[in-house]
Amino acid sequence: MNVWRRLSGQRRALALAGAGALVAGGLVTLPVTAAHAATQCDVTWTTNDWQGGFTANVTIRNIGDAVNGWTLGWTFPNSSQRVVQGWSAEISQTGSQVTARNLSYNGSLASGASTSFGFNGSWSGSNPKPTSFTLNGTVCNGGTTPTTPPTTPPTTPPTTPPTTPPTTPPTTPPTTPPVGGPRVDNPYLNARGYVNPEWKAKAESVPGGNRISNTSTAVWIDRIAAIEGTDNSQSNGPMGVRDHLDEALRQGVDYIQFVIYNLPGRDCAALASNGELKADELPKYKAQYIDPIKAIQGDAKYRNLRIINIIEIDSLPNLVTNTSGNPGGTAMCDTVKANGAYVNGVGYALAQLGSIPNVYNYIDAAHHGWIGWDSNFTPTANILRDASRASGASAANVHGFIVNTANYSALKEPYVKITDSVNGQTVRQSKWIDWNQYNDELTFAQAFRNELVRVGFDANIGMLIDTSRNGWGGAARPTGPGPSTSVDAYVNGGRVDRRIHAGNWCNQAGAGLGERPTAAPEPGIDAYVWVKPPGESDGSSREIPNTDGKGFDRMCDPTYTGNARNGNSMSGALGDAPISGAWFPAQFTQLMQNAYPPLS
Template sequence: MTYSVTGSWNNGFQGNIVIRNVGDAWTSWNLTFSFANGQRVSQGWGGRFTQSGTQVTVANESWNGSVANGASVNPGFIGSHSGTNTNPTSFAVNGVACTGSPVTSNPTSAPPTSRPPTSAPPTSQPPTSQPPTSNPPTTGPPGQRVDNPYAGGRGYVNPEWKAKVEGVSGGSRISSNPTAVWIDRIAAIEGTAGSQSNGPMGVEDHLLEAVRQGASYIQFVIYNLPGRDCSALASNGELGPTEIDRYKTAYIDPISVYQNDARFRSVRIINIVEIDSLPNLITNVSGRPSAKPMCDTMKANGNYQAGIAYALQKLGAIPNVYNYIDAGHHGWLGWDDNFRPTAQLIADTVRLSGSVNNVHGFISNTANYGALVEPYITVNDTTRPSKWIDWNRYNDETSFVQAFRQEMVTQGMPSNIGMLIDTSRNGWGGAARPTGPVTTGTLDEQINGSKVDRRLHKGNWCNQSGAGIGERPRANPGPSGIDAYVWIKPPGESDGSSRLIDNPDGKGFDRMCDPTYTGNVLNGNNLSGALPDAPISGAFFPAQVTQLMQNAYPAL
């Protein structure tokens, strides 16, 4: 049993308790201890707190009563004192005296600016992992930005995703990897217990859990622009094209309150800002074969730029926040008429936020499947005419992000800007992975036989058959200019439903998620390549995560 004071101010303090079961499994637990100097508990979480005189009793919640041998629970509280805040020294659980000592350090910090979480707890016990075994980075104190927020520590493991993955055979092989938390509608800020795609934990809950885990960073996806994704069916948002004021006041502002809370200054908060937005204003407007009326609307009203600029400005003002803007992927922006115009639009939007320092970098391949490298294909004048490359200047994510980073520097971004690549589903391993180049047959036969990305077309984006887990999340993976490989799309979360499914989340049905769909101009009129029987976007898809693990590269 450990007791520590994690923050103190004037006559207030925040207490943290870790109870580790060293005996037989508990089906319920009841902790008692006494204060020596009249301290009072004003509010608590992770347990039901009551106090009579100096004695405090903490009973388990309905969701964390079962504790196996070797497992832990972690209640916490806000307290007050009028004199010396002496730590209690005697604790008992279920009437049995605890071993262990209180931690006597009492760091000073500002009081919390908001209450502990009030949303429903996770449906499974949060993970009981210990703090990192490596030392935290020394390149800056909490609240001061560092060059690479991923370096030197361990990322936050979402207990909701972890519990789902561990319910699938073999899931424990990947469940301890950090993944991003998607805030894809206003209700997700506080948590949505009845949702198929979001969990009961809200932003504050995740931040509190990150502190409890000792995580050095946590990742959020900011994803709720007006007219989101040009009203694409599977990923359409809740806000209409003109609801920019609601986006600011009901979405970004509440997120900023939680992210700016002094309780979370020790955690680097990484925001992935509005995927599938600005590139749409270049590639899917009038004059393009892929034009969508809503993309024309959003280009005309400027609300994508206004919303992103506001998010960058508001969140970028928080000292421990790092914003990374979506940069599409090589199979979307790798052509000359897409590449530089998108970079220019992004740079203009960043400047609209008031400072280029509101952005720490850019991310490619978010929730997509593009290969990290294509080891057996060289992009040149001989291979570019193939149907697979289709005159694109890039054929993998590594070469694309390095070129895009340099283009953003040319457009006025800082020279130390960093790039991220989402590698959660771009491994393409398994028995079908080629082991060398094919050098006979037509050009298309050679390319198709040599490529590791086994999609039928790079425009296929939904629940792709044959995909696998990619490189595990890690900082400074080697290629120049890349801050980290990351898992922004949690493996096993669906891209969209295979058929129309009624749901309270407002998620629609896109034929690109139907495995029988024969395609359109966006995918060269190929089959969609989607897995069957998929749930709505964001909902957990066990068959998909099973396939991803089978086809992982590097293998699990």
């Protein structure tokens, strides 16, 4: 451990006023509040060093007059030294100059009071300590007391940064280097994905399933108990998050995909995939769900594994389309919009998981048959932006977005273009398209990416499209456009998506496997992925008592005649389906039969 103390001088800061916040960037000088206050400080700098990185814990003790708002500044001696991730302060860096500002809860320091913050850093060549600090623009003078740093990286992950004001300054800094290296632009490119052995075994239990059983699919963490799973040495399953990560290391793959899926009041407009947490249990979501996942994914042993998190499917768009005033609006969607459970829950997941250098967060962004209309398109982009800035998150915690997760929207419609007209009428007038601006997922994903960039996301964000069940092959797949007798005949005869209505989402009859996972298939698209493991049910076709919090949604009942959200159409669901997430071999068989491209 490397400890260095800088003692204050007795300088007076005259005619100074203002307050500060902890920011990294150019050295910002902010004064103390009183015109004749004496700024005197004692700074203790403690680090754990390893090759290429370090964790620093910085304690400021005010030995002058009371300070209401502070800014600590210093210069790294080595130009390669960089702040990577901080906590309990807002830290920014420009060149070698670093500025740290207080947060809302730790800005006031009475005479003799202390506060601490910390950060993970990187370096190359050498990692010398800073030689000077300033507090609100006044230099703290003193000497150093170094000790010998450790020669090997510690073995315990850094503790989670506090989410509430600490009552006493932390005394023990995190002891482990941050995992991973710099993120790549596309984590799927030239990379091999994890094969979930539990899904593989189920796939191979169905005749012909071995043709696709080595395909990479996502692991769904849909309840708190799924984090730990079961001791596999005792009961052979189910596997927990750490089990899957260890298996990924054993397989020697480059990436693994997880679905983060347990928001309070989850899936507020659908009963089949309701979750275990009530609408007001955001603190439980943070402490018992996200924080344990972060602790496991942040383990240094996984630093060279690209961990891809799909963040909370079917959540944020509900706040635009399924609240009061919209067809089929629900009281639960009103509640989670009003109490901020979705926005703040997603923001917290992004901030915590995104602080791990080898984690890639992709937020769910619905599909064209949900938000493709002008009235939904931009408002959904805006609420995704709001969530990306909530609960400590920032745009840096968002690597991209995913569309069509666990859905059936066709990737491409080769015979029905949204610009087509029949006898002078636009195909947008057809009952199927219903004035939507899009008719397939690829054009929607590319357009929505542009909208997300326009509302403030990084220009390099990438899109994913879940193609696990949107192939629509088999004998019913059209080979050309429909007849030109009417817009409905033209669209219905030529569309490859054979659902009764684009709002139908549960265990769709006639669906097939879609494009196999592929990296960078189209401009703006990071990958086609199989996030919904084929053969896992969307929901039960009748009410089935269970202990997983899964309800019964009539959209999964093949006899259901519909509601306002699906144009009062038949559900198109398969019969005899088990609860959401359970293995459904009849569906898996159908998906293989109707695969497009066909299976060999």
